[in-house]
Amino acid sequence: MTQLPKSIFDLLELEDFRLRTAMYLGEKKICVLRAFIDGYFYATDTHNLKLIDDKRFLKFNDWTALHFGWRESTAGWKNIILDECNRDEEKAVDKFFEVYDKFIADTKTP
Numbered sequence: 762m763t764q765l766p767k768s769i770f771d772l773l774e775l776e777d778f779r780l781r782t783a784m785y786l787g788e789k790k791i792c793v794l795r796a797f798i799d800g801y802f803y804a805t806d807t808h809n810l811k812l813i814d815d816k817r818f819l820k821f822n823d824w825t826a827l828h829f830g831w832r833e834s835t836a837g838w839k840n841i842i843l844d845e846c847n848r849d850e851e852k853a854v855d856k857f858f859e860v861y862d863k864f865i866a867d868t869k870t871p
Contacts (some may be wrong), residue, residue: 769798769801769802770817772801772817773861782794789854790851790853791842791843791850791857792839792843794854794857795838820832820864821861825837825838826839826841828864829842829845839853839855842857843864
C-alpha cells in the first residue's frame, strides 16, 4: 500500500506522478499542474493542515526566477518555465520537474 504524502514535496516526488502526470491531472499541461498545486494548498489551508515543510514551496517563485536569470519573480514559476519552454505546455511540465529537482537540491537543510 502506498503511503499518503505528508507534504507537497512527497507528492511531487512520487515517480508515478511524474511518469503519469496526465493521469493525475487530466492532461499534461503546466497550467493544469499549477492549478493542481494551488488546489492542494487551498485544501490544506482550508482544513488548517500544517503539513511538513509545505511553506518551503513558497520560495520556488524567487528561486525559479534566479535560476533562469530573470530580474524578478512576479510572473510566477509557471509563467517563467512556460516562457523558457517557448509556451509549450507539455515540455514545460517536464522542465518543471527538472527545475523542481534542482530547487530541492539547492534548498535542502543540512
